[in-house]
Amino acid sequence: MEDGEIKMRKLKNTIKARAVIISCILVVLFVPVIDAKPVIIGFDEKIDQSVLIEHGITNYTEYKIINAISADVPESVSKQLKKNPKIKYVEEDSRVQIADKPSKHQPPQPLQQITWGVARVKAPDAWINSTGKNVKIAVLDTGISNSHPDLNVSGGINLIGKSKNNKWNDDSGHGTHVSGIIAARNNSIGIIGIAPDAELYAVKVLDAYGNGYISDIIEGIDWAVQNNMNVVSMSLGTRTYSQALNDATANAYKAGILLVAAAGNNGDGNLSTDDVLYPAKFDSVIAVSAIDSNNIAPVWGADGEEVELAAPGIDIYSTWLDGGYVNKSGTSMATPFVSGVAALIKSKNLSLTPQEIRSALAYNAVDLGDTGRDRIYGFGLVQTG
Ligand SMILES: [Ca+2]
Ligand SMILES: [Ca+2]
Numbered sequence: 001m002e003d004g005e006i007k008m009r010k011l012k013n014t015i016k017a018r019a020v021i022i023s024c025i026l027v028v029l030f031v032p033v034i035d036a037k038p039v040i041i042g043f044d045e046k047i048d049q050s051v052l053i054e055h056g057i058t059n060y061t062e063y064k065i066i067n068a069i070s071a072d073v074p075e076s077v078s079k080q081l082k083k084n085p086k087i088k089y090v091e092e093d094s095r096v097q098i099a100d101k102p103s104k105h106q107p108p109q110p111l112q113q114i115t116w117g118v119a120r121v122k123a124p125d126a127w128i129n130s131t132g133k134n135v136k137i138a139v140l141d142t143g144i145s146n147s148h149p150d151l152n153v154s155g156g157i158n159l160i161g162k163s164k165n166n167k168w169n170d171d172s173g174h175g176t177h178v179s180g181i182i183a184a185r186n187n188s189i190g191i192i193g194i195a196p197d198a199e200l201y202a203v204k205v206l207d208a209y210g211n212g213y214i215s216d217i218i219e220g221i222d223w224a225v226q227n228n229m230n231v232v233s234m235s236l237g238t239r240t241y242s243q244a245l246n247d248a249t250a251n252a253y254k255a256g257i258l259l260v261a262a263a264g265n266n267g268d269g270n271l272s273t274d275d276v277l278y279p280a281k282f283d284s285v286i287a288v289s290a291i292d293s294n295n296i297a298p299v300w301g302a303d304g305e306e307v308e309l310a311a312p313g314i315d316i317y318s319t320w321l322d323g324g325y326v327n328k329s330g331t332s333m334a335t336p337f338v339s340g341v342a343a344l345i346k347s348k349n350l351s352l353t354p355q356e357i358r359s360a361l362a363y364n365a366v367d368l369g370d371t372g373r374d375r376i377y378g379f380g381l382v383q384t385g
């Protein structure tokens with residue numbers, strides 16, 4: 001009897017012990033990830049690490065350009081943080097996408113050195129004085145192909161996810177297309193970009209499908225400031241306002257970087273509604289709309305008072321993956337025309353501030369549509385001079 005009782009007790013204890021171990025494992029496995037969401041936390045002044053520690057936030061990305069961090073945080077913690085007087089904002093980390101039109105890849109055109117868009121902005125006229133030398137352009141995109149014979153990439157970084165690395169090679173094609181418009185080399189093959197001797201930097205902030213997060217865009221802007229870029233080209237956008245992104249672009253502009261972004265392809269054909277996406281919509285960023293070879297904006301082009309310049313964006317032939325070339329359309333394609341022209345202006349006179357380059361771009365533009373600045377073409381078609 002006694003033996004039997006002891007056996008039973010032992011058995012019960014073993015079952016209890018196992019249950020405790022299993023529940024411990026379950027706790028370890030599941031509790032830390034319960035409802036944790038990616039957020040950006042902005043401080044009124046300096047980033048206060050004691051506030052983060054107090055709320056159990058130990059794994060985060062700290063920005064330099066703004067007093068903010070990004071992290072995965074449970075909603076209950078976000079609510080508590082919002083009540084802290086040291087916290088300026090806690091915002092959801094929104095998604096960002098490329099601004100090109102979904103299109104089937106057409107068979108390559110016969111190779112032409114100077115495409116219609118490059119001729120339209122009068123780049124060949126400018127090459128007598130300037131080819132973009134000594135100007136650094138960060139392309140915040142899906143990366144840039146590291147093996148295209150028509151592209152020279154000076155450096156870059158991959159900022160997707162939690163770990164930074166140097167694997168900025170393009171797995172989409174979008175960033176490679178944008179980069180060819182800016183700086184395809186003046187060699188015997190393919191095409192010539194607007195500023196063929198400008199220095200391209202691949203800042204990979206979007207995945208193979210052209211999707212990304214505001215937090216990575218901010219990290220890309222941060223990288224551009226730390227690495228003394230002159231121009232940041234962003235063929236991407238989101239409808240969602242972000243205080244963090246607003247602060248980051250404003251501070252980068254103050255720090256000496258010209259920022260250019262796609263107005264968007266979400267136009268509704270109604271001039272009384274503003275369709276311009278962020279970051280193009282911010283004061284510190286040049287918003288670019290697209291035109292076709294007849295200088296006409298498509299109905300899908302975003303309109304709004306923030307549109308500043310128009311540039312070629314329909315049937316644009318440029319570099320692609322595997323050493324190839326394709327035609328693409330979108331404000332994604334118009335944006336790098338402006339970035340390239342800005343590089344030519346900067347290269348000719350390296351002492352120019354971003355504000356001065358911006359004024360020159362507005363002054364040189366050819367008025368389109370209604371007389372004067374309008375919400376479809378901004379100041380008009382971008383020109384090298
Ligand atoms: Ca070439
Ligand atoms: Ca509209």
Ligand SMILES: [Ca+2]
Pocket residue numbers: 367368369370371372373374377378379380
């Ligand atoms: Ca006009």
